[in-house]
Amino acid sequence: MLQYESTPYIFNLLFDIIFKAPIYVIFLEGFLLLMVIWVLIHKQTNGSRKLTEEQKKEIIKNWKPEPLVPEVDENDPTLKTRTVEGPIGKYIFVDGHKCLNMSTFNYLGLEEYPQIKKSAIETIRKYGVGSCGPRGFYGTLDVHLELEERLAKFMDQEEAVVYSYAFSTIASAIPAYSKRNDIIFADECVNFAIQKGIDASRSKVVYFKHNNMRDLEEKLIEQHKMDVKKPQKAAKMRRFLVAEGIYLNTGEMCPLRELVQLRSKYKLRMILDESVSFGTIGKHGRGLTEFLGVDKTEVDLISASLEASVESVGGFCVGTHFIVEHQRLSGLGYCFSASQPPLLTQVVITALDIFEKEPKIFKDLNEVCEKVDKKFKELSRFLLRGHPISPIKHLYLKDDKTSSETDEILRKISDQCIKMGLAIVPCAYLPIEKFPQKPSLRVAVNRLLSNEEITKAFNILQRASYEIK
Protein backbone atom coordinates (compact mmCIF):
# COMPACT_ATOMS: atom_id res chain seq x y z
CA MET A 1 0.00 0.00 0.00
CA LEU A 2 1.13 3.47 -0.74
CA GLN A 3 1.24 6.17 1.85
CA TYR A 4 -0.43 9.28 0.52
CA GLU A 5 1.41 11.51 3.02
CA SER A 6 4.83 10.46 1.80
CA THR A 7 4.25 11.26 -1.89
CA PRO A 8 4.02 14.97 -2.37
CA TYR A 9 3.94 14.88 -6.15
CA ILE A 10 1.29 13.26 -8.28
CA PHE A 11 3.91 12.04 -10.74
CA ASN A 12 5.70 10.20 -7.99
CA LEU A 13 2.45 8.55 -7.16
CA LEU A 14 1.76 7.58 -10.77
CA PHE A 15 5.22 6.14 -11.31
CA ASP A 16 4.91 4.27 -8.08
CA ILE A 17 1.62 2.69 -9.18
CA ILE A 18 2.96 1.73 -12.55
CA PHE A 19 6.25 0.26 -11.37
CA LYS A 20 4.64 -1.73 -8.59
CA ALA A 21 2.10 -3.33 -10.89
CA PRO A 22 2.74 -6.77 -12.43
CA ILE A 23 4.05 -6.74 -15.95
CA TYR A 24 0.96 -8.28 -17.58
CA VAL A 25 -1.19 -5.54 -16.13
CA ILE A 26 1.00 -2.90 -17.66
CA PHE A 27 0.83 -4.61 -21.03
CA LEU A 28 -2.92 -4.95 -20.86
CA GLU A 29 -3.43 -1.35 -19.88
CA GLY A 30 -1.10 -0.17 -22.59
CA PHE A 31 -2.96 -2.30 -25.09
CA LEU A 32 -6.32 -0.90 -23.97
CA LEU A 33 -5.00 2.66 -24.19
CA LEU A 34 -3.88 2.01 -27.75
CA MET A 35 -7.24 0.44 -28.48
CA VAL A 36 -9.07 3.56 -27.30
CA ILE A 37 -6.95 5.71 -29.55
CA TRP A 38 -7.42 3.29 -32.44
CA VAL A 39 -11.19 3.21 -31.93
CA LEU A 40 -11.46 6.97 -31.76
CA ILE A 41 -9.43 7.63 -34.91
CA HIS A 42 -10.92 4.77 -36.96
CA LYS A 43 -12.79 6.06 -40.02
CA GLN A 44 -16.40 5.09 -40.58
CA THR A 45 -16.78 2.42 -43.24
CA ASN A 46 -20.21 2.61 -44.75
CA GLY A 47 -19.50 0.65 -47.88
CA SER A 48 -19.88 3.48 -50.39
CA ARG A 49 -16.73 3.47 -52.43
CA LYS A 50 -15.82 6.23 -54.82
CA LEU A 51 -16.71 5.45 -58.45
CA THR A 52 -15.08 6.83 -61.54
CA GLU A 53 -17.18 8.44 -64.26
CA GLU A 54 -16.77 5.37 -66.51
CA GLN A 55 -17.89 2.99 -63.80
CA LYS A 56 -20.95 5.18 -63.17
CA LYS A 57 -21.85 5.13 -66.87
CA GLU A 58 -21.36 1.39 -66.96
CA ILE A 59 -23.73 0.87 -64.04
CA ILE A 60 -26.37 3.17 -65.53
CA LYS A 61 -26.08 1.37 -68.88
CA ASN A 62 -26.57 -2.03 -67.29
CA TRP A 63 -29.61 -0.97 -65.29
CA LYS A 64 -32.86 -2.39 -66.60
CA PRO A 65 -36.05 -1.13 -64.97
CA GLU A 66 -38.62 -3.69 -63.92
CA PRO A 67 -41.95 -3.29 -65.72
CA LEU A 68 -44.60 -1.49 -63.65
CA VAL A 69 -47.13 -4.18 -64.50
CA PRO A 70 -45.81 -7.73 -64.80
CA GLU A 71 -46.74 -9.68 -67.89
CA VAL A 72 -50.00 -11.55 -67.48
CA ASP A 73 -51.21 -14.55 -69.35
CA GLU A 74 -54.00 -13.63 -71.76
CA ASN A 75 -56.16 -16.48 -70.54
CA ASP A 76 -55.95 -15.35 -66.93
CA PRO A 77 -59.40 -15.68 -65.36
CA THR A 78 -59.18 -12.22 -63.78
CA LEU A 79 -59.01 -10.67 -67.25
CA LYS A 80 -62.30 -12.27 -68.24
CA THR A 81 -64.88 -9.97 -66.77
CA ARG A 82 -68.62 -10.26 -67.09
CA THR A 83 -70.88 -7.37 -67.97
CA VAL A 84 -74.18 -6.97 -66.17
CA GLU A 85 -76.85 -4.74 -67.69
CA GLY A 86 -79.96 -3.31 -66.12
CA PRO A 87 -81.18 -3.46 -62.55
CA ILE A 88 -80.00 -6.31 -60.36
CA GLY A 89 -83.17 -8.02 -59.32
CA LYS A 90 -84.48 -11.52 -59.38
CA TYR A 91 -83.42 -11.75 -63.02
CA ILE A 92 -80.29 -10.11 -64.38
CA PHE A 93 -78.73 -9.76 -67.81
CA VAL A 94 -75.17 -11.11 -67.78
CA ASP A 95 -73.30 -10.73 -71.11
CA GLY A 96 -76.67 -10.65 -72.86
CA HIS A 97 -78.05 -13.81 -71.22
CA LYS A 98 -81.15 -13.44 -69.09
CA CYS A 99 -80.27 -15.24 -65.89
CA LEU A 100 -82.00 -16.24 -62.70
CA ASN A 101 -80.00 -14.38 -60.06
CA MET A 102 -78.43 -16.58 -57.42
CA SER A 103 -75.25 -14.60 -57.02
CA THR A 104 -76.07 -11.26 -55.37
CA PHE A 105 -77.28 -10.80 -51.83
CA ASN A 106 -80.84 -9.65 -52.36
CA TYR A 107 -82.40 -12.19 -50.05
CA LEU A 108 -85.67 -10.36 -49.52
CA GLY A 109 -86.16 -9.01 -53.03
CA LEU A 110 -86.86 -5.52 -51.71
CA GLU A 111 -86.45 -3.88 -55.11
CA GLU A 112 -89.90 -5.20 -55.97
CA TYR A 113 -91.40 -2.69 -53.53
CA PRO A 114 -92.17 0.59 -55.31
CA GLN A 115 -92.06 2.64 -52.10
CA ILE A 116 -88.31 2.07 -51.79
CA LYS A 117 -87.53 3.72 -55.11
CA LYS A 118 -90.08 6.44 -54.38
CA SER A 119 -88.56 7.31 -51.03
CA ALA A 120 -85.07 7.46 -52.56
CA ILE A 121 -86.25 9.84 -55.28
CA GLU A 122 -88.03 12.07 -52.74
CA THR A 123 -84.88 12.26 -50.65
CA ILE A 124 -82.78 13.25 -53.66
CA ARG A 125 -85.19 16.17 -54.23
CA LYS A 126 -84.72 17.25 -50.62
CA TYR A 127 -81.01 16.67 -49.93
CA GLY A 128 -79.29 15.98 -53.26
CA VAL A 129 -77.18 12.90 -53.75
CA GLY A 130 -74.40 13.10 -51.20
CA SER A 131 -73.78 14.04 -47.60
CA CYS A 132 -71.26 16.73 -46.87
CA GLY A 133 -68.62 14.94 -44.85
CA PRO A 134 -68.00 12.66 -41.90
CA ARG A 135 -70.69 12.40 -39.25
CA GLY A 136 -68.86 14.62 -36.79
CA PHE A 137 -68.08 17.21 -39.42
CA TYR A 138 -71.20 18.57 -41.16
CA GLY A 139 -72.19 15.11 -42.33
CA THR A 140 -75.08 14.43 -39.94
CA LEU A 141 -78.57 14.88 -41.36
CA ASP A 142 -81.91 14.25 -39.72
CA VAL A 143 -82.26 10.99 -41.68
CA HIS A 144 -79.11 9.60 -40.04
CA LEU A 145 -80.40 10.39 -36.58
CA GLU A 146 -83.79 8.94 -37.45
CA LEU A 147 -82.19 5.79 -38.83
CA GLU A 148 -80.11 5.25 -35.69
CA GLU A 149 -83.20 5.66 -33.55
CA ARG A 150 -85.20 3.31 -35.74
CA LEU A 151 -82.47 0.67 -35.85
CA ALA A 152 -82.12 0.71 -32.06
CA LYS A 153 -85.88 0.35 -31.74
CA PHE A 154 -86.01 -2.40 -34.36
CA MET A 155 -83.22 -4.40 -32.76
CA ASP A 156 -84.68 -3.71 -29.29
CA GLN A 157 -81.40 -2.27 -28.02
CA GLU A 158 -80.43 0.98 -26.32
CA GLU A 159 -78.60 2.69 -29.14
CA ALA A 160 -77.27 2.22 -32.66
CA VAL A 161 -74.43 3.71 -34.68
CA VAL A 162 -74.48 3.77 -38.48
CA TYR A 163 -71.39 3.41 -40.63
CA SER A 164 -71.22 4.28 -44.30
CA TYR A 165 -69.53 1.10 -45.50
CA ALA A 166 -70.29 -2.45 -44.48
CA PHE A 167 -66.69 -3.64 -44.60
CA SER A 168 -65.49 -0.88 -42.29
CA THR A 169 -68.28 -1.45 -39.77
CA ILE A 170 -66.87 -4.54 -38.15
CA ALA A 171 -63.32 -3.67 -39.19
CA SER A 172 -63.60 -0.47 -37.09
CA ALA A 173 -65.73 -1.87 -34.29
CA ILE A 174 -63.18 -4.53 -33.28
CA PRO A 175 -60.13 -2.24 -33.00
CA ALA A 176 -62.25 0.37 -31.18
CA TYR A 177 -62.31 -1.94 -28.16
CA SER A 178 -59.54 -4.47 -28.50
CA LYS A 179 -56.03 -3.06 -28.20
CA ARG A 180 -52.45 -4.22 -28.14
CA ASN A 181 -52.44 -6.13 -24.87
CA ASP A 182 -55.82 -7.77 -25.32
CA ILE A 183 -56.71 -11.16 -26.69
CA ILE A 184 -59.33 -12.11 -29.28
CA PHE A 185 -60.84 -15.55 -29.69
CA ALA A 186 -62.23 -15.85 -33.20
CA ASP A 187 -63.64 -18.57 -35.39
CA GLU A 188 -61.25 -19.52 -38.17
CA CYS A 189 -63.92 -19.07 -40.87
CA VAL A 190 -64.76 -15.43 -40.08
CA ASN A 191 -65.08 -13.23 -43.11
CA PHE A 192 -62.36 -10.99 -44.45
CA ALA A 193 -63.65 -7.78 -42.82
CA ILE A 194 -63.39 -9.37 -39.39
CA GLN A 195 -59.89 -10.65 -40.14
CA LYS A 196 -58.82 -7.14 -41.07
CA GLY A 197 -60.46 -5.73 -37.94
CA ILE A 198 -58.52 -8.22 -35.84
CA ASP A 199 -55.29 -7.30 -37.63
CA ALA A 200 -55.89 -3.60 -37.05
CA SER A 201 -56.48 -4.14 -33.34
CA ARG A 202 -52.92 -5.51 -32.89
CA SER A 203 -54.25 -7.84 -30.21
CA LYS A 204 -53.14 -11.38 -29.68
CA VAL A 205 -55.51 -13.58 -31.63
CA VAL A 206 -56.47 -17.19 -31.06
CA TYR A 207 -58.41 -18.87 -33.85
CA PHE A 208 -60.56 -21.84 -32.90
CA LYS A 209 -61.86 -24.48 -35.27
CA HIS A 210 -65.01 -23.66 -37.16
CA ASN A 211 -68.03 -23.94 -34.81
CA ASN A 212 -66.05 -26.29 -32.60
CA MET A 213 -66.96 -25.40 -29.03
CA ARG A 214 -64.72 -28.05 -27.53
CA ASP A 215 -61.71 -26.57 -29.30
CA LEU A 216 -62.67 -23.10 -28.11
CA GLU A 217 -63.03 -24.26 -24.53
CA GLU A 218 -59.65 -25.99 -24.67
CA LYS A 219 -58.07 -22.75 -25.83
CA LEU A 220 -59.89 -20.79 -23.14
CA ILE A 221 -58.67 -23.19 -20.47
CA GLU A 222 -55.13 -22.88 -21.83
CA GLN A 223 -55.41 -19.11 -21.60
CA HIS A 224 -56.83 -19.41 -18.09
CA LYS A 225 -53.78 -21.42 -17.02
CA MET A 226 -51.51 -18.71 -18.37
CA ASP A 227 -53.58 -16.09 -16.54
CA VAL A 228 -53.09 -17.89 -13.25
CA LYS A 229 -49.34 -17.80 -13.83
CA LYS A 230 -49.28 -14.10 -14.60
CA PRO A 231 -52.12 -12.51 -12.63
CA GLN A 232 -50.86 -8.95 -13.09
CA LYS A 233 -50.87 -9.24 -16.87
CA ALA A 234 -54.23 -11.00 -16.82
CA ALA A 235 -55.81 -8.23 -14.76
CA LYS A 236 -55.06 -5.71 -17.49
CA MET A 237 -56.00 -7.95 -20.40
CA ARG A 238 -59.46 -7.83 -21.98
CA ARG A 239 -60.79 -10.92 -23.70
CA PHE A 240 -63.00 -10.81 -26.74
CA LEU A 241 -65.00 -13.44 -28.53
CA VAL A 242 -65.73 -12.76 -32.19
CA ALA A 243 -68.20 -14.83 -34.20
CA GLU A 244 -70.54 -14.45 -37.14
CA GLY A 245 -74.26 -15.16 -36.92
CA ILE A 246 -74.28 -17.02 -40.22
CA TYR A 247 -70.85 -17.48 -41.70
CA LEU A 248 -70.50 -15.91 -45.12
CA ASN A 249 -67.68 -18.30 -45.96
CA THR A 250 -69.48 -21.51 -45.02
CA GLY A 251 -73.20 -20.78 -44.62
CA GLU A 252 -73.17 -22.40 -41.19
CA MET A 253 -74.94 -20.90 -38.21
CA CYS A 254 -72.89 -20.24 -35.08
CA PRO A 255 -73.91 -22.07 -31.88
CA LEU A 256 -74.72 -18.84 -30.07
CA ARG A 257 -76.18 -20.45 -26.96
CA GLU A 258 -72.97 -22.36 -26.25
CA LEU A 259 -70.88 -19.30 -27.06
CA VAL A 260 -72.90 -17.24 -24.61
CA GLN A 261 -72.39 -19.85 -21.89
CA LEU A 262 -68.64 -19.80 -22.48
CA ARG A 263 -68.75 -16.02 -22.50
CA SER A 264 -70.20 -15.86 -19.00
CA LYS A 265 -68.03 -18.70 -17.74
CA TYR A 266 -64.73 -17.21 -18.90
CA LYS A 267 -65.75 -13.53 -18.68
CA LEU A 268 -65.38 -12.69 -22.35
CA ARG A 269 -66.81 -9.75 -24.25
CA MET A 270 -68.81 -10.92 -27.21
CA ILE A 271 -68.88 -9.30 -30.64
CA LEU A 272 -71.32 -10.84 -33.08
CA ASP A 273 -71.35 -10.01 -36.78
CA GLU A 274 -74.85 -10.52 -38.15
CA SER A 275 -74.16 -9.41 -41.71
CA VAL A 276 -75.96 -12.39 -43.22
CA SER A 277 -78.41 -13.15 -40.45
CA PHE A 278 -79.80 -9.62 -39.98
CA GLY A 279 -83.07 -9.26 -41.84
CA THR A 280 -83.19 -12.92 -42.81
CA ILE A 281 -83.81 -15.09 -39.74
CA GLY A 282 -85.86 -14.64 -36.63
CA LYS A 283 -89.55 -13.95 -36.33
CA HIS A 284 -89.10 -10.23 -36.94
CA GLY A 285 -85.84 -10.48 -38.87
CA ARG A 286 -83.71 -9.34 -35.93
CA GLY A 287 -81.15 -12.02 -36.54
CA LEU A 288 -79.66 -14.86 -34.60
CA THR A 289 -80.33 -13.58 -31.08
CA GLU A 290 -84.03 -13.54 -31.84
CA PHE A 291 -83.95 -16.85 -33.70
CA LEU A 292 -82.25 -18.72 -30.86
CA GLY A 293 -83.97 -16.73 -28.12
CA VAL A 294 -80.72 -15.50 -26.58
CA ASP A 295 -81.08 -12.59 -24.18
CA LYS A 296 -79.93 -9.30 -25.75
CA THR A 297 -77.69 -8.48 -22.77
CA GLU A 298 -75.67 -11.64 -23.38
CA VAL A 299 -74.15 -10.28 -26.58
CA ASP A 300 -72.19 -7.10 -25.98
CA LEU A 301 -72.08 -5.78 -29.50
CA ILE A 302 -74.02 -6.74 -32.59
CA SER A 303 -72.78 -5.47 -35.91
CA ALA A 304 -74.52 -5.96 -39.23
CA SER A 305 -74.25 -4.96 -42.84
CA LEU A 306 -76.97 -2.97 -44.55
CA GLU A 307 -75.70 -4.06 -47.95
CA ALA A 308 -77.16 -7.55 -47.98
CA SER A 309 -80.79 -7.95 -46.96
CA VAL A 310 -81.58 -4.22 -46.86
CA GLU A 311 -79.92 -3.48 -50.20
CA SER A 312 -78.56 -0.09 -49.29
CA VAL A 313 -74.98 0.80 -48.31
CA GLY A 314 -73.35 0.87 -44.94
CA GLY A 315 -73.61 -1.04 -41.75
CA PHE A 316 -74.52 -0.52 -38.11
CA CYS A 317 -73.60 -1.57 -34.61
CA VAL A 318 -76.10 -1.86 -31.78
CA GLY A 319 -75.55 -2.31 -28.09
CA THR A 320 -75.85 -0.45 -24.83
CA HIS A 321 -75.41 3.31 -24.64
CA PHE A 322 -71.81 3.07 -23.39
CA ILE A 323 -70.71 0.64 -26.03
CA VAL A 324 -72.18 2.59 -28.90
CA GLU A 325 -71.08 6.04 -27.70
CA HIS A 326 -67.50 4.80 -27.48
CA GLN A 327 -67.50 4.18 -31.21
CA ARG A 328 -68.48 7.74 -32.04
CA LEU A 329 -64.93 8.78 -31.17
CA SER A 330 -63.03 5.50 -31.52
CA GLY A 331 -64.64 3.88 -34.53
CA LEU A 332 -62.28 4.92 -37.30
CA GLY A 333 -64.76 4.18 -40.06
CA TYR A 334 -67.29 6.38 -38.31
CA CYS A 335 -64.96 9.29 -37.57
CA PHE A 336 -62.98 9.55 -40.76
CA SER A 337 -65.23 8.62 -43.62
CA ALA A 338 -68.11 10.52 -45.15
CA SER A 339 -71.54 9.59 -43.84
CA GLN A 340 -74.07 7.50 -45.69
CA PRO A 341 -75.70 9.29 -48.64
CA PRO A 342 -79.11 10.54 -47.40
CA LEU A 343 -81.09 8.83 -50.15
CA LEU A 344 -79.67 5.44 -49.20
CA THR A 345 -80.27 6.19 -45.53
CA GLN A 346 -83.90 6.86 -46.38
CA VAL A 347 -84.00 3.54 -48.25
CA VAL A 348 -83.01 1.75 -45.04
CA ILE A 349 -85.73 3.56 -43.10
CA THR A 350 -88.30 2.54 -45.67
CA ALA A 351 -87.01 -1.03 -45.58
CA LEU A 352 -87.37 -1.04 -41.81
CA ASP A 353 -90.97 0.16 -42.29
CA ILE A 354 -91.56 -2.85 -44.53
CA PHE A 355 -89.86 -5.19 -42.02
CA GLU A 356 -92.11 -3.95 -39.25
CA LYS A 357 -95.28 -4.01 -41.34
CA GLU A 358 -94.78 -7.42 -42.98
CA PRO A 359 -92.78 -9.81 -40.80
CA LYS A 360 -94.20 -12.50 -43.07
CA ILE A 361 -91.36 -11.96 -45.57
CA PHE A 362 -88.83 -13.50 -43.21
CA LYS A 363 -90.94 -16.61 -42.86
CA ASP A 364 -91.28 -16.78 -46.66
CA LEU A 365 -87.54 -16.45 -47.09
CA ASN A 366 -86.85 -19.21 -44.57
CA GLU A 367 -89.26 -21.51 -46.38
CA VAL A 368 -87.60 -20.82 -49.74
CA CYS A 369 -84.18 -21.43 -48.17
CA GLU A 370 -85.34 -24.76 -46.83
CA LYS A 371 -86.73 -25.72 -50.23
CA VAL A 372 -83.47 -24.81 -51.95
CA ASP A 373 -81.57 -26.74 -49.30
CA LYS A 374 -83.69 -29.82 -49.84
CA LYS A 375 -83.51 -29.64 -53.63
CA PHE A 376 -79.81 -28.81 -53.98
CA LYS A 377 -78.84 -31.64 -51.67
CA GLU A 378 -79.84 -33.95 -54.51
CA LEU A 379 -77.13 -32.51 -56.81
CA SER A 380 -75.01 -35.45 -57.78
CA ARG A 381 -71.70 -33.71 -58.33
CA PHE A 382 -71.89 -31.21 -55.48
CA LEU A 383 -71.88 -31.29 -51.73
CA LEU A 384 -74.12 -28.67 -50.14
CA ARG A 385 -72.98 -26.91 -47.00
CA GLY A 386 -74.94 -24.47 -44.91
CA HIS A 387 -77.72 -24.34 -42.36
CA PRO A 388 -81.12 -25.20 -43.96
CA ILE A 389 -82.55 -21.73 -43.31
CA SER A 390 -79.39 -19.84 -44.16
CA PRO A 391 -79.79 -17.73 -47.32
CA ILE A 392 -76.13 -18.38 -48.15
CA LYS A 393 -75.18 -21.87 -49.21
CA HIS A 394 -71.97 -23.28 -50.57
CA LEU A 395 -71.61 -26.02 -53.16
CA TYR A 396 -68.37 -27.99 -53.02
CA LEU A 397 -67.24 -30.35 -55.75
CA LYS A 398 -67.39 -33.95 -54.65
CA ASP A 399 -64.44 -35.09 -56.77
CA ASP A 400 -61.03 -35.25 -55.23
CA LYS A 401 -58.94 -32.60 -57.02
CA THR A 402 -56.39 -29.95 -56.12
CA SER A 403 -57.79 -26.55 -55.30
CA SER A 404 -56.47 -24.87 -58.47
CA GLU A 405 -58.09 -27.55 -60.63
CA THR A 406 -61.30 -27.18 -58.67
CA ASP A 407 -61.17 -23.42 -59.17
CA GLU A 408 -60.88 -23.93 -62.91
CA ILE A 409 -63.78 -26.41 -63.03
CA LEU A 410 -66.03 -24.21 -60.91
CA ARG A 411 -65.30 -21.23 -63.13
CA LYS A 412 -66.23 -23.24 -66.21
CA ILE A 413 -69.41 -24.52 -64.58
CA SER A 414 -70.30 -20.96 -63.64
CA ASP A 415 -69.75 -19.79 -67.26
CA GLN A 416 -71.87 -22.65 -68.51
CA CYS A 417 -74.66 -21.88 -66.03
CA ILE A 418 -74.75 -18.25 -67.12
CA LYS A 419 -75.11 -19.34 -70.76
CA MET A 420 -77.99 -21.58 -69.72
CA GLY A 421 -79.71 -18.87 -67.71
CA LEU A 422 -78.55 -19.18 -64.11
CA ALA A 423 -76.26 -16.58 -62.58
CA ILE A 424 -74.16 -18.39 -60.03
CA VAL A 425 -70.53 -17.56 -59.26
CA PRO A 426 -67.60 -19.24 -57.53
CA CYS A 427 -66.69 -17.67 -54.24
CA ALA A 428 -63.74 -15.31 -54.68
CA TYR A 429 -61.14 -15.12 -51.94
CA LEU A 430 -58.02 -13.03 -51.60
CA PRO A 431 -54.72 -14.88 -51.26
CA ILE A 432 -54.13 -13.13 -47.91
CA GLU A 433 -57.00 -14.87 -46.12
CA LYS A 434 -55.89 -16.27 -42.74
CA PHE A 435 -57.08 -19.78 -43.48
CA PRO A 436 -57.52 -20.76 -47.13
CA GLN A 437 -61.13 -21.67 -47.81
CA LYS A 438 -62.17 -24.58 -49.97
CA PRO A 439 -63.23 -23.41 -53.44
CA SER A 440 -66.99 -23.42 -53.82
CA LEU A 441 -69.96 -22.06 -55.75
CA ARG A 442 -71.92 -19.67 -53.59
CA VAL A 443 -75.70 -19.74 -53.74
CA ALA A 444 -77.58 -16.67 -52.55
CA VAL A 445 -81.26 -17.44 -52.09
CA ASN A 446 -83.95 -14.95 -53.03
CA ARG A 447 -87.34 -14.87 -51.28
CA LEU A 448 -89.18 -14.60 -54.60
CA LEU A 449 -87.95 -17.89 -56.05
CA SER A 450 -90.86 -20.12 -56.98
CA ASN A 451 -90.80 -23.92 -56.91
CA GLU A 452 -90.43 -24.07 -60.70
CA GLU A 453 -87.51 -21.67 -60.63
CA ILE A 454 -85.75 -23.73 -57.97
CA THR A 455 -86.23 -26.84 -60.09
CA LYS A 456 -84.96 -24.98 -63.17
CA ALA A 457 -81.86 -23.81 -61.31
CA PHE A 458 -81.30 -27.35 -60.08
CA ASN A 459 -81.57 -28.76 -63.59
CA ILE A 460 -79.18 -26.19 -65.03
CA LEU A 461 -76.61 -26.86 -62.34
CA GLN A 462 -76.96 -30.59 -62.77
CA ARG A 463 -76.57 -30.37 -66.54
CA ALA A 464 -73.68 -27.89 -66.43
CA SER A 465 -71.80 -29.96 -63.89
CA TYR A 466 -72.04 -33.00 -66.20
CA GLU A 467 -70.96 -31.11 -69.30
CA ILE A 468 -67.77 -29.84 -67.65
CA LYS A 469 -65.19 -32.47 -66.94
Added chain:
Amino acid sequence: MLNYYCPSNENLSWIESRGFYLFYTIFLVTYHLILLSLPFTFFTTQMVWTITNISHNLIHLYFLHIIKGVPWISRMDDGNKKETHWEQLDGGVQWTRQRKILTAIPIILFLLTCLYTQNSESHFMANFISLIVVTLPKLPMFHHVRLFNINKY
Protein backbone atom coordinates in the same frame (compact mmCIF):
# COMPACT_ATOMS: atom_id res chain seq x y z
CA MET B 1 -52.24 0.81 -43.36
CA LEU B 2 -50.32 -1.32 -40.93
CA ASN B 3 -46.79 -1.38 -42.28
CA TYR B 4 -45.86 2.25 -42.30
CA TYR B 5 -42.19 3.13 -42.37
CA CYS B 6 -40.70 5.25 -39.66
CA PRO B 7 -37.34 6.74 -40.70
CA SER B 8 -36.06 7.72 -37.25
CA ASN B 9 -35.78 5.04 -34.62
CA GLU B 10 -37.41 6.66 -31.56
CA ASN B 11 -36.07 3.72 -29.69
CA LEU B 12 -32.57 5.17 -29.71
CA SER B 13 -33.00 8.78 -30.81
CA TRP B 14 -32.45 9.86 -27.20
CA ILE B 15 -28.80 8.85 -27.55
CA GLU B 16 -28.39 11.16 -30.51
CA SER B 17 -30.19 14.04 -28.87
CA ARG B 18 -28.33 17.16 -27.76
CA GLY B 19 -26.84 17.14 -24.30
CA PHE B 20 -26.83 13.40 -23.96
CA TYR B 21 -23.10 13.20 -23.28
CA LEU B 22 -23.33 16.14 -20.88
CA PHE B 23 -26.04 14.27 -19.00
CA TYR B 24 -23.94 11.11 -19.15
CA THR B 25 -20.87 12.79 -17.62
CA ILE B 26 -22.81 14.70 -14.96
CA PHE B 27 -24.72 11.57 -13.98
CA LEU B 28 -21.56 9.48 -13.69
CA VAL B 29 -19.63 12.11 -11.71
CA THR B 30 -22.56 12.78 -9.36
CA TYR B 31 -23.05 9.08 -8.78
CA HIS B 32 -19.38 8.66 -8.04
CA LEU B 33 -19.30 11.63 -5.66
CA ILE B 34 -22.37 10.43 -3.79
CA LEU B 35 -20.74 7.03 -3.29
CA LEU B 36 -17.53 8.68 -2.14
CA SER B 37 -19.36 10.75 0.44
CA LEU B 38 -21.13 7.83 2.07
CA PRO B 39 -19.96 7.64 5.70
CA PHE B 40 -19.21 3.92 5.90
CA THR B 41 -15.79 2.32 6.21
CA PHE B 42 -16.72 -0.10 3.41
CA PHE B 43 -16.68 2.70 0.86
CA THR B 44 -12.98 3.29 0.49
CA THR B 45 -11.71 5.16 -2.57
CA GLN B 46 -10.73 1.89 -4.22
CA MET B 47 -14.07 0.26 -3.53
CA VAL B 48 -16.03 3.26 -4.76
CA TRP B 49 -14.15 3.30 -8.06
CA THR B 50 -14.82 -0.37 -8.58
CA ILE B 51 -18.49 0.04 -7.70
CA THR B 52 -18.81 2.96 -10.11
CA ASN B 53 -17.12 1.06 -12.89
CA ILE B 54 -19.09 -2.15 -12.44
CA SER B 55 -22.47 -0.46 -12.07
CA HIS B 56 -21.72 1.68 -15.14
CA ASN B 57 -20.93 -1.45 -17.10
CA LEU B 58 -24.06 -3.17 -15.84
CA ILE B 59 -26.17 -0.26 -17.10
CA HIS B 60 -24.40 -0.47 -20.46
CA LEU B 61 -25.00 -4.19 -20.59
CA TYR B 62 -28.69 -3.95 -19.80
CA PHE B 63 -29.64 -1.00 -21.96
CA LEU B 64 -27.43 -1.66 -24.96
CA HIS B 65 -26.90 -5.40 -25.10
CA ILE B 66 -29.70 -7.23 -23.29
CA ILE B 67 -33.02 -5.62 -24.15
CA LYS B 68 -34.09 -6.15 -27.72
CA GLY B 69 -36.68 -4.74 -30.08
CA VAL B 70 -38.81 -1.77 -29.13
CA PRO B 71 -39.88 -2.18 -25.52
CA TRP B 72 -40.74 1.44 -24.80
CA ILE B 73 -42.83 2.64 -27.69
CA SER B 74 -45.75 0.78 -29.22
CA ARG B 75 -44.68 0.63 -32.83
CA MET B 76 -46.49 -1.42 -35.37
CA ASP B 77 -43.58 -2.87 -37.31
CA ASP B 78 -41.55 -5.31 -35.33
CA GLY B 79 -38.76 -5.48 -37.89
CA ASN B 80 -35.96 -5.07 -35.35
CA LYS B 81 -37.52 -7.43 -32.83
CA LYS B 82 -34.38 -9.55 -32.61
CA GLU B 83 -31.80 -6.76 -32.51
CA THR B 84 -30.34 -5.37 -29.33
CA HIS B 85 -30.28 -1.61 -28.91
CA TRP B 86 -26.60 -1.51 -29.74
CA GLU B 87 -27.28 -3.27 -33.05
CA GLN B 88 -30.07 -0.84 -33.84
CA LEU B 89 -27.85 2.15 -33.16
CA ASP B 90 -27.34 4.28 -36.30
CA GLY B 91 -29.19 1.67 -38.31
CA GLY B 92 -26.45 -0.92 -37.84
CA VAL B 93 -23.67 1.14 -39.47
CA GLN B 94 -20.29 0.50 -37.87
CA TRP B 95 -17.65 2.96 -36.67
CA THR B 96 -19.99 5.90 -36.33
CA ARG B 97 -19.24 8.67 -33.84
CA GLN B 98 -21.81 7.35 -31.36
CA ARG B 99 -20.39 3.87 -31.45
CA LYS B 100 -16.81 5.04 -31.10
CA ILE B 101 -17.59 7.20 -28.07
CA LEU B 102 -19.70 4.54 -26.38
CA THR B 103 -16.94 1.97 -26.96
CA ALA B 104 -14.24 4.24 -25.59
CA ILE B 105 -16.05 5.30 -22.41
CA PRO B 106 -15.91 1.93 -20.58
CA ILE B 107 -12.25 1.47 -21.48
CA ILE B 108 -11.28 4.92 -20.23
CA LEU B 109 -13.29 4.35 -17.08
CA PHE B 110 -11.51 1.03 -16.59
CA LEU B 111 -8.08 2.61 -16.98
CA LEU B 112 -8.99 5.33 -14.48
CA THR B 113 -10.26 2.71 -12.07
CA CYS B 114 -7.04 0.75 -12.39
CA LEU B 115 -5.11 3.87 -11.57
CA TYR B 116 -7.18 4.68 -8.50
CA THR B 117 -7.21 1.10 -7.23
CA GLN B 118 -3.44 0.97 -7.70
CA ASN B 119 -3.80 -2.22 -9.75
CA SER B 120 -4.80 -4.17 -6.68
CA GLU B 121 -5.37 -7.70 -7.92
CA SER B 122 -8.95 -8.45 -6.81
CA HIS B 123 -10.23 -5.05 -8.02
CA PHE B 124 -8.39 -5.51 -11.29
CA MET B 125 -9.97 -8.88 -11.95
CA ALA B 126 -13.53 -7.69 -11.21
CA ASN B 127 -13.16 -4.59 -13.32
CA PHE B 128 -11.48 -6.39 -16.16
CA ILE B 129 -14.21 -9.05 -16.41
CA SER B 130 -16.93 -6.41 -16.45
CA LEU B 131 -15.01 -4.55 -19.16
CA ILE B 132 -14.75 -7.66 -21.32
CA VAL B 133 -18.48 -8.29 -20.94
CA VAL B 134 -19.46 -4.86 -22.25
CA THR B 135 -16.70 -4.41 -24.83
CA LEU B 136 -16.95 -7.72 -26.67
CA PRO B 137 -20.51 -7.24 -27.96
CA LYS B 138 -19.60 -3.73 -29.07
CA LEU B 139 -16.94 -4.93 -31.50
CA PRO B 140 -17.94 -4.86 -35.18
CA MET B 141 -17.19 -8.56 -35.66
CA PHE B 142 -19.75 -9.42 -32.99
CA HIS B 143 -22.57 -7.63 -34.82
CA HIS B 144 -25.60 -9.96 -34.82
CA VAL B 145 -23.48 -12.71 -33.25
CA ARG B 146 -24.84 -14.47 -30.17
CA LEU B 147 -21.98 -16.25 -28.38
CA PHE B 148 -23.18 -19.58 -26.95
CA ASN B 149 -26.74 -18.53 -27.89
CA ILE B 150 -26.82 -16.11 -24.97
CA ASN B 151 -29.77 -13.70 -25.26
CA LYS B 152 -30.80 -15.30 -28.54
CA TYR B 153 -34.53 -15.17 -27.95
